[in-house]
Amino acid sequence: MGTNSNNSWDSNLYDDKISFVSKLGKDVVTLLDPQPNEKILDLGCGTGDLSNEIMRSGAIPLGIDYADSMIEKARQKFPNITFQVENGETFRVANQFDAVFSNAALHWMTKPSKVAESVWLALRDGGRFVAEFGGKGNVQTITKAVKEVVSASGANVSETNLWYYPSIGEYACLLEKQGFCVLYAIHFDRPTQLEDGENGMRHWLNMFAGAFFTQLSENQKSQAYSIIEEKLRPKLFKNGNWFADYVRIRIKALKECSPCRHVS
Ligand code: BEZ
Numbered sequence: 001m002g003t004n005s006n007n008s009w010d011s012n013l014y015d016d017k018i019s020f021v022s023k024l025g026k027d028v029v030t031l032l033d034p035q036p037n038e039k040i041l042d043l044g045c046g047t048g049d050l051s052n053e054i055m056r057s058g059a060i061p062l063g064i065d066y067a068d069s070m071i072e073k074a075r076q077k078f079p080n081i082t083f084q085v086e087n088g089e090t091f092r093v094a095n096q097f098d099a100v101f102s103n104a105a106l107h108w109m110t111k112p113s114k115v116a117e118s119v120w121l122a123l124r125d126g127g128r129f130v131a132e133f134g135g136k137g138n139v140q141t142i143t144k145a146v147k148e149v150v151s152a153s154g155a156n157v158s159e160t161n162l163w164y165y166p167s168i169g170e171y172a173c174l175l176e177k178q179g180f181c182v183l184y185a186i187h188f189d190r191p192t193q194l195e196d197g198e199n200g201m202r203h204w205l206n207m208f209a210g211a212f213f214t215q216l217s218e219n220q221k222s223q224a225y226s227i228i229e230e231k232l233r234p235k236l237f238k239n240g241n242w243f244a245d246y247v248r249i250r251i252k253a254l255k256e257c258s259p260c261r262h263v264s
Contacts, residue, residue, distance in 0.1 A: 011070050014046060014047055015073065017195045017200075018204070020192060021103070025132070026050070028101070028103045028132045029101070032054070032130040034057040035059060038059040038098040039059070039095070039096075039097045040059045040099045041064065041093070041099070041100045042102070043131075044088055045061075045071075047070050047073040048083060049077075051063035052077075052081065059098075061081055062082050066085065071085050089109055089111045093122045096124040096127065098128075099128045100127070102133065103131070104134075106131055106133035106164070107134035107164050108164075110161075110162075110164045113177070113178070116178040117178060123255040127255045127256075128252060129252070134246065134249070135167065135171075135249035136167040136168075136170075136187070137247040139245055140245065142209075142236070149231065150212050157215075160212055172185050175251070180254065182253045184250075184252040185249065186250050187247070190246045191245060192243060193242070194242040194243065200242035201232065202225055
């Protein structure tokens with residue numbers, strides 16, 4: 001996924017209980033609008049479901065992800081697609097792409113200007129960058145509860161910041177500084193139903209929030225999960241399901257910009 005340590009991602013849990021990520025990402029593929037024979041880089045491809053969606057449109061995807069476990073699973077699931085382990089902040093490509101696509105991955109990359117530079121270099125002139133990821137305010141209810149409960153067990157997590165969640169203005173400026181022309185940007189709340197009813201929040205914590213719990217024993221962690229759930233239940237549990245308080249940024253930007261070229 002992002003630039004967190006390579007091997008800590010559980011690709012089976014991701015496919016079994018976190019499949020909403022790629023299901024919701026299909027809308028982002030619609031915004032990408034892949035065309036037959038276009039070469040498209042899927043940045044932070046996870047286990048490859050959206051790379052496969054891109055291929056179904058006739059385009060030629062290359063999926064990259066920093067997690068070996070994700071790439072291994074993607075290769076097993078989709079042997080006809082090329083997948084590579086790459087760091088999203090520093091990757092370089094030999095041949096440029098028509099588009100770079102990214103779903104639910106950029107918030108793991110905490111050096112966003114390096115990502116923007118890598119994406120820029122990966123695109124041909126006129127190529128497009130289409131992405132969705134966590135925006136300002138993303139999972140703040142969950143994060144606050146996790147930090148409160150883990151701190152109360154004596155662990156120090158006040159400085160644990162795993163994610164980059166910019167405002168729309170901040171992110172559009174960052175892309176413009178790199179030279180992109182931002183054509184479309186939206187910042188919106190998307191409460192996201194987690195899978196497996198009552199167990200949904202635990203699956204989410206296991207999949208994504210492990211770094212907050214490293215100082216706790218298994219027993220302490222299990223107790224912490226129960227307390228977190230009780231804190232979150234009034235706000236995030238409805239009709240038998242958990243909803244993560246996701247906030248998204250969805251953006252489309254061009255390398256080269258005919259509207260901008262004609263200004264001045
Ligand atoms: C997200 O997609 O917004 C997200 C996923 C895992 C951890 C944090 C945020």
